[in-house]
Amino acid sequence: xxxxxxxNALYPMPTTIVGVTVNGKPNxxxxxxxxxLNHGTPQYLSIGLGKVHYSNAxxxxxxxxxxxxxxxxxxxxxxxxxxxxxxxxxxxxxxxVFYGELKTAPMIRECPVNMExxxxxxxxxxxxxxxxxxxxxxxADDSVMTGGKIDIAKLRxxxxxxxxxxxxxxxxxVGNCWNAGKSxxx
Amino acid sequence: xxxxxxxNALYPMPTTIVGVTVNGKPNxxxxxxxxxLNHGTPQYLSIGLGKVHYSNAxxxxxxxxxxxxxxxxxxxxxxxxxxxxxxxxxxxxxxxVFYGELKTAPMIRECPVNMExxxxxxxxxxxxxxxxxxxxxxxADDSVMTGGKIDIAKLRxxxxxxxxxxxxxxxxxVGNCWNAGKSxxx
Numbered sequence: 379x380x381x382x383x384x385x386n387a388l389y390p391m392p393t394t395i396v397g398v399t400v401n402g403k404p405n406x407x408x409x410x411x412x413x414x415l416n417h418g419t420p421q422y423l424s425i426g427l428g429k430v431h432y433s434n435a436x437x438x439x440x441x442x443x444x445x446x447x448x449x450x451x452x453x454x455x456x457x458x459x460x461x462x463x464x465x466x467x468x469x470x471x472x473x474x475v476f477y478g479e480l481k482t483a484p485m486i487r488e489c490p491v492n493m494e495x496x497x498x499x500x501x502x503x504x505x506x507x508x509x510x511x512x513x514x515x516x517x518a519d520d521s522v523m524t525g526g527k528i529d530i531a532k533l534r535x536x537x538x539x540x541x542x543x544x545x546x547x548x549x550x551x552v553g554n555c556w557n558a559g560k561s562x563x564x
Numbered sequence: 565x566x567x568x569x570x571x572n573a574l575y576p577m578p579t580t581i582v583g584v585t586v587n588g589k590p591n592x593x594x595x596x597x598x599x600x601l602n603h604g605t606p607q608y609l610s611i612g613l614g615k616v617h618y619s620n621a622x623x624x625x626x627x628x629x630x631x632x633x634x635x636x637x638x639x640x641x642x643x644x645x646x647x648x649x650x651x652x653x654x655x656x657x658x659x660x661v662f663y664g665e666l667k668t669a670p671m672i673r674e675c676p677v678n679m680e681x682x683x684x685x686x687x688x689x690x691x692x693x694x695x696x697x698x699x700x701x702x703x704a705d706d707s708v709m710t711g712g713k714i715d716i717a718k719l720r721x722x723x724x725x726x727x728x729x730x731x732x733x734x735x736x737x738v739g740n741c742w743n744a745g746k747s748x749x750x
Contacts, residue, residue: 379673380706381664384699386607387633387677387714388600390721390734392574413599414574415612416692421572424610426601447573450738458745472748478567487565491573501696506602510687513570520566527727528573535576537723537734538741541713545744547735548576548723552636555729559644562658 390537390546395452395459396425397444397475397484397492400436404470404484407433408460410538412445421513422498426506432464437509440482441497445511446489449522449534453545455488456536478515490522490533576723576732581638581645582611583630583661583670583678586622590656590670593619594646596724598631607699608684612692618650623695626668627683631697632675635708635720639731641674642722664701676708676719 391410398405413424423445427434437443448456455472462469474487478494485492495511522532530548537546577596584591599610609631613620623629634642645655660673664680671678681697708718716734723732 379662379678379703381701382704382709382712382714383702384605384607384679385702385704385714386600386603386609386699387679387702387704387719388578388580388598388609388631389716390578390723391600392576394574411600411603412574413601413610413612414572414577414597415599415610415687415694416689417572417597417612417614418691419570421570422689423572423574424599424601426599426603428603445574453739454744454747456745457739457741457743458748461742461745462749476565492565493570493573501601503602503608505604508601513572515567516569516571516573517565518568518571518573523568526568528568528571530575530725530728530732533573536738537576539716542716542737543741544737545739545741546716547738549733549735551728551730552722552733553639553643553731555643555724555731556647557643558640558731559642559647561640562644563648 389539393456393536393538395446395448395456397446398433398436399440399482400433400464404475405433405464406459406469408456422510423513424508424510426508428506434507437497442480442483443495443511444483444485445493446486447491448489448536450536450547452488453536478517480514490519491528492517575725579642579722579724581632581634581642583632584619584622585626585668586619586650590661591619591650592645592655594642608696610694610696612694614692620693623683628666628669629681629697630669630671631679632672633677634675634722636722636733638674639722664703666700676705677714678703
């Protein structure tokens with residue numbers, strides 16, 4: 379064990395596509411620097427966006443955004459959303475877009491799960507804005523549901539790791555939470 | 565695609581063991597509700613802890629904590645840290661504990677990667693406190709390094725999913741970031 383400098387090792391993270399209305403049009407960007415803040419209702423989630431991004435102004439203006447969960451099948455489109463900027467490229471036609479309760483949080487029919495969020499707060503860091511959203515509604519495709527719940531094995535999320543600069547697949551389940559450790563009790 | 569209520573679908577998340585000094589002793593708890601806020605130096609990470617937890621007071625007091633990354637091999641111990649509370653059980657002897665620059669952020673030799681953080685801010689939600697830490701130093705075992713970087717395939721992180729209440733394994737890499745989408749350009 380040795381010190382390697384302040385290297386962020388909190389990976390993999392789920393790769394998401396964030397949907398925003400900017401200048402009256404839907405725009406999408408790939409975001410894997412996300413967070414689960416609390417656990418409960420209302421549920422708060424965070425996305426960290428560099429201030430250089432085109433989408434930030436749209437969240438400030440409309441105070442809404444979506445977090446869409448692409449499956450592995452959408453890797454090429456997701457990555458594309460991360461390498462071209464809405465400043466120069468219109469990404470609104472890339473997907474079949476739909477809206478839910480919030481009228482300015484564009485979501486993606488090709489993503490099996492989509493969440494719409496109302497802006498709760500913004501944390502202002504030097505180079506990044508952290509947008510904290512209150513989850514308003516989740517939209518899921520029947521194809522990824524099992525027994526009324528989202529089935530992550532069917533969703534097949536795209537996982538992001540910064541060190542390898544790669545997307546990774548989810549492997550199999552290996553144990554039960556709040557259970558596997560019982561053998562160590564007493 | 566249909567609305568299923570405000571269900572948090574931002575999974576899987578990396579399962580971590582958070583280390584804190586409480587009442588002068590190291591304590592450890594399993595935390596998968598984490599976040600990457602910005603990207604850069606200093607690097608800020610978040611952990612969301614229910615206010616009922618024993619560890620919160622220790623972070624308030626010492627203004628430090630660690631985020632330790634267990635591999636799959638440590639699933640039983642990690643889960644145990646999530647099902648017994650430091651209020652009733654002394655978890656300090658569970659691991660081979662070490663310290664880095666911060667003298668009150670206990671880390672775990674059995675975890676191949678450990679991060680020590682200085683408290684930057686606390687977000688106060690109704691039932692949860694979100695502790696935002698500034699990453700001060702990362703400690704990694706040679707066994708999970710490749711070419712000077714943390715190799716996530718060697719680390720074999722433990723991934724958490726709330727819907728299935730299961731731990732999941734990382735699968736193989738499936739594509740290159742900032743590259744896979746180039747085929748859609750022009």
